[in-house]
Amino acid sequence: MTQPSRSPITVRLTRYFFVLFPGVFLVLAGAWSAFQMEEHGHVITGMNNQVVWGLPHVFAIFLIVSASGILNVASMGSVFGQPVYKARAPLSGLLAIAMLAAGLSVLMLDLGRPDRVVLAATTYNVTSVFAWNVLLYSGLFATVLMYLWTLLDRTMGKWTKPAGILVFVWRFILTSGTGLIFAFLVARQAYGSALLPPMFIVMSFAWGMSVFLLVQSGVLWWHHLPLEPAILKRMKNLLALFVLAVLYLVAIYHMTNLYFSRQAAFERFILLDGGTATLSFWLGYVLLGTLLPIVLLLTPLSARVCNVLMASFFVLIGAFSFLYTFIVGGQEFPLLVFTGYKVHSSFGDGMIASYTPSLYEWLLGLGGLGVAFVITVIGLGLFNFLPRDVVEKASVSG
Amino acid sequence: MSDKCAQSRRNFLSRGAALTAAVAIAPGILLYDFARARPVGEPASGKVRWGMLIDTTQCESGCDECVQACNRENALGSDTGATAPQWIRKVDLEQEGSGKKLSLPMMCQHCAEPPCVEVCPTGASFKRADGIVLVDKHRCIGCRYCMMACPFEARSFVHEPVLDHSGATPRGKGTVESCTLCVHRVDEGRLPACVEACSKSGHQAILFGDLSDPASEISKRILSVTPTHLRADLNLGTGVSYLGLESS
Amino acid sequence: MFVGMPMKVWRFWWYLMGTSCLVWTMSLQAAVPPLDLDIGLGGHCVDDPQYMRLNHMKLLLKQRDETVRQGIRGGKYSLAKCVDCHASKVNHSVLGTDRNFCQGCHVYASVKIDCFECHSSSPTVHTLRRQAAVESHKE
């Protein structure tokens, strides 16, 4: 064992379960709320016939997109041969698996008939982007597991690079696939844009990096290992770059929408008078999730480790805010069916729909975070996923 | 480019409309222009394409006989809350500028190329050989992707356990549903419930029939008018079309 | 913990397990009374009853897909027909108590049915009308 911690095993185990416990608690809460939704139907959620995808989708898509982004760390190590990242590849693989599993669980439990989910594999519809994603997600599991195997088993070392390349290509397609889920919805003003796949890819970089930085510091702290300032500096510069790239693409996405007169009313809604959706865009995504992190990362403030971590945290707040505006706000705005007419009906035509997430949806989403947490903690307990350079240094000096 | 594409993909309906000027047929709507049920044991035929022509000039604002008939037929209840099912709804329109008022029933448009069918991961959403778009609720997993894809918000999600099973269409919690064009009645040679109710109420706003049969009343009528297809820009080949609606 | 156990002990263990299982199953059979179902109207089933007992699920599934997806009407094995003949005369349903036709047997065999989450468990106006329509076409 390279762990420098010298406390007796019982103390270590107690501490370990103490950390695991909150995660397990969240998972149980999520399971309970999924059970309630199954029992009573979606009527107990805030979702309705206009806003059909709610908070669970925000959590699920966040988890899945970040999972793919976290693999960026692994790719930079194994595909582009950067030693700093290579040392962190195992942790990145573990986190990716944990978040993917979590995201998929949330997505599945939010189905109307989760008991039938196997039908998505047995009666497969080849034209459906959703169905492609089922393949992409399960494929990513397989490829990442394979990749982790080549990393953890020394005899498999020579396969690391090919496996790394496979993971790299696969997650690229997967994130595009997630973007395509929306890009194919041509009927809706908010979606149906060719910009979405690249936008999701860049987002995955930023979000994945933030999650990675936070988890890495947590793990090192836990093992009383130091966080190398030089390494952190490299990673934080990259994070800043990603955050700026996301901002750029989001700006283009809204600008192209403004350019098409058909979309103008929708943009007005999202950017000006969409209530929660607008607030979460400007306050959550732009201010807290983009500008604040950029200040924290690119000014002298970034010299302090805690500021970098704070920036990562706020990037994640921005991620949730963005997805909320994108998914919920995008559905709240009514579909334009009759151009040139003011419309009114009993089914919400011409009216802004409303959506307030219920406790069940929050618990289901948080339960997803719990699943990711529990898998990560268990993985860390069973295998050696620590950044290797830090560990080696510590054992040399210690 | 998109025009050419539109031309090739547009169904025969619009092509029929293009011939309008040449063929003039005496106006007048014969409602019961088909009365033969498909024989027992025979599958729905691809030679038939069921559709509707809705004449908004005959439809009265405030009248919701069609909606009520649908709710009765399928035991949907009359709740119009945000989570309640509505397979057909009345939409009131007011033209911007002229202020001209219109009213029309809106339901699944039974597209020739339905986006819901394209996106459905399990193949639960499907189009029957005779053009009726349905949800096979035995296969639906309730992902609601079809509701996201539908340009007409024609679908409802069953948010609660269904207690009243007296309707003609089996329905259940956690699946998506929409207008079936009263497939159970059509197969028996009867008219959809909304069509029957509309005519009974003294309005003759909905004409139902086989768009593939040149001798059917609906085909003949379409030759003499220029119907509007909703979201024609998407080239869906909708089986339902409207009269008296200016598309812009 | 079990690694060092001598072979003899193992054999005895398995013997004990086997016999208790046997005794347990036998006691179960003794405890469950023979099935006493309320078959409603009853009469001639659409096929040999024993055949139906064994195969109704497959037949229903096949016909269900043909009807829903291809539009083939008037098939022989219809769930609505099961209900029409076998709804209890007491509560007009195939469900309700462990004596009712569908529920009774499914409880006995402990197999979950979810047909009736969507389908009616009592004869409805619609099934009656459908029957009438089919009959009139046959003539």
Ligand code: SF4
């Ligand atoms: S909700 Fe049902 S019908 Fe709609 S896309 Fe999903 S599985 Fe298909």
